[in-house]
Amino acid sequence: MTPAELADSIVAAVRDAVAGGELDVPVPTTVTIERPRQPEHGDYASPVAMQLAKAARRPPRQVAELLAARLRTNPGVAEVEVAGPGFLNIRLAGAALGGIAQAVVRGGAAYGRATTPRGLRVNLEFVSANPTGPVTLASTRWASVGDALARVLAAAGYEVGTEYYVNDAGVQVERFGASILAALRGEPAPENGYHGAYVAEIATRVVAANPGLEQLVAGSGGQVADEKALAVCARDGVEMMLAEIRSTLAGFGVEFDLWKSERSLHEAGELTAAIEELRAKGHVFDADGAVWLRTTDFGDDKDRALVKSDGHPTYFCADAAYYRDKRRRGFDRLCYLLGADHHGYIGRLRAIAACFGDDPEQTLDVIIGQLVTLSRGGVAVKMSKRAGTFLTLHDLVDAVGVDAARYSLVRASMDSSLDLDLDVIARQTNDNPVFYVQYAHARISSLIRNAAALGLATSADPAFDVEAVDVSLLTHQREVELLGALGELPRVIESAAALRAPHRIARYLEELAGTYHRFYDSCRVLPQGDEEATALTAARLLLVEATRVVLANGLHLLGVGAPERM
Structure with a gap:
């Protein structure tokens, strides 16, 4: 019996009590x-009685x-104790607890995942670094x-x-574009421009793609030639840099459903x-030759300009249009993953949502x-050979690998x-968390290969019957602890999703x-020497395979490989 099945049993008990007239509460x-x-308190506990007490008036x-x-x-329940202010402490029958291993192996790659869709569409935007340089170390984290x-x-x-x-x-x-043009002319980058060997690399590629650019770079055509050269450098430089970012992230195992252009x-x-929509809703006003959004009505620290006095739209205006675009594409919830220097965006984005008539919550x-x-070794690594002034995704992957x-x-x-x-x-070594988890998976894979070599039935055999294994034999304290841990994956996934905290998956895998x-x-x-395999051998092999499944499923959620050999 998995925790989800036990939860269903408790809901059924509430429903029966209501139907029998013993309780008058909404059935959860x-x-x-x-x-x-503490293991002596049972396999599972539930505070459901305390949650229902007020409605029940008991x-x-x-x-x-x-x-x-x-x-x-x-x-499936061996014992139920009422503890403290009203906790239900529940101990499962041996076969019911062992049934967790059967459920895991039966579910395979689907174990832990929700069985029914929520009917909610979530838009998740992350990285979104400017296409003006390689993927930085900070963006690698995002x-x-x-x-x-x-994935979670x-x-x-x-x-x-x-x-x-x-x-x-x-x-x-x-x-x-100006930085690329300066590199082509052998000049220093302009003030607030971009530096590093990658700028010179992009400049070389821009010239190769535009044979007529050299003449414009020479500057003999005056201001018009400069403007044309700048436009080509900016356009092609961004396209080439974006292509490199796409390739870099793909090599890191990160693909996006949509690359949304601000220019578009x-x-x-x-x-x-x-x-126009925000003005129609009464939140836009004009002042000092500019167009403003009255975001202070919704908790922002100041009103925000949408269009500057020179007639050019602001970045904030693009943010508002992008929010509207996402919602018009049918997303129910918009999730933005931003860097530490974007803390001020929280109030702005919440105000945008409210101005469009949405509840930011x-x-x-x-x-x-x-x-x-x-x-x-305790000494900071400060500089990228290619980027010059910052560390990149390539620097990290070159040092330790993708996983x-x-x-x-x-x-x-985060x-x-x-x-x-x-x-x-x-x-x-075991003090490296990723090795510790991956090694557990590889160790189990080796054990299963050894079992097959001994002629023992494993789940790798298509004829293997999961239901025929006597899981009631799994009563050792360490077996019970492992079964309980395996049953936690669905709850951990649910918690990690609700809290937007995928690190909970990693910590669970380490435990x-x-x-x-x-x-x-x-x-x-496995039996040793001349020992014969027993029903307990089969039960423990199933438990081991269930552990392998959960480790693999959890690592997949993190985009990390589950090696069979290390």
């Missing part, structure tokens, strides 16, 4: 199931006793976390659309349409991630800064790996 669709910290313990009496008739969060949300039953917002309009594009919003008249999530730094990079970046909460020691995360290693050290799985 689901209830909370927890694992007690003391929580009295409600708990009513539900406990009904649960005790369930053949790539790892964002992709993992998209999908596993929890949401329909997820991922987007990269391409800032291909505005001052930064002009500066990038301008060209399609979306900014004007957004202003229902339609908007803004997640602010903190910075990441690299060190080696170690992705796992190390996602295992910490609201905490992160210092990665390259020596630690490249090390193949599971530790639980498995303790089980393996205490419970011999």
Whole structure:
């Protein structure tokens, strides 16, 4: 019996009590199931009686006793105790607890995932770095976390659309073009321009793609030639840089459903349409020759300009148009994953949502991630050979590989800064979390191969009958602990999705790996010497395979490989 099945049993007990006239409460669709910290308190606990007591107009313990009496008739439940103010402490029957292993193997790659869609569409925007340079180390963290969060949300039953917002309009594009043009002329980058060897590389490629550019670069045509050369450098430079960003992220295992161009919003008249809609809703006013959005009505610290006095739209105007565009494409909830320097965007985006008539609590999530730094042996790694002034995704991957990079970046909460020691995360020892988890999977895969070599039935055999295994034999304390841990994956996925916290998956996997290693050290799985395989051997092999499935499923949610050999 999985925790979800136990929750269904408790809901059924409430429903029966209501039908029998013992309780007068709304029947919940689901209830909370927890694992007690102390094993002597049972396999699972639920506070459902305390949650229903007010509606029932009865003391929580009295409600708990009513539900406990009904649960005790369930053949999968061995014991129910009412504890404290009204907790239900539940111990499952041996076969019911062992049934978790059967459910995991039966579910395979689908185990842990929601069985029914939620009917909610979530738009997840992350990375969205300007196409004016390589993917930085900070953006690498957003790539790892964002992709993992998209996978977790999908596993929890949401329909997820991922987007990269391409800032291909505005001052930064002009500066990038000017920097490329300066590199072609052998001049220093302009003030506030872009530096690093990559600028010279892009400049060389721009010239190769535009044979007539050299004459314009020479500047013999005066201002017109300069403007043409600048336009070509900006246009092609951004396209080439964006192509490199796409390739870099794909190599990191990150793909986007949509690369949304800011320029396309301008060209399609979306900014004007957004202003008109906001004006019709009464939130736009004109002052000092500019057009403003009255965001202070919705908690922003000041009103925001939509169009400057020179007639040019602001970045904020594009943000408003982009929000409107996402909502018009049918997304129910918009999730933005932004860097530490974007904290001020929270109030602005919430105000935009409110001005369009939405409740920000229902339609908007803004997640602010903190910075990441690299060190080696305690000494900071400060400079990229190619970028010159900042570290890149390539720097990290070249040092430790994709799996170690992705796992190390996602295992910490986004609201905490992160210092990665390259020596630690490249090390193949148990103090390296990604190795610890991947090694558990590889160790199990080796055990299963050895079992097959001994002629023992495993799930790799198409004729293997999961239901025929006597899982009631799994009664050792370490077996019970491992079964309980395996049953937690659906709840962990649900929690990670609800809190937008994929690092919870990583921490769960590390705990599971530790639980498995303790089980393996205490419970011999394969027969040795002339020993015959027994029913307990088959049960433990099923438990081992279930652990492999959960480790693989969890690693997949993080975009990390589950190696069979290490």
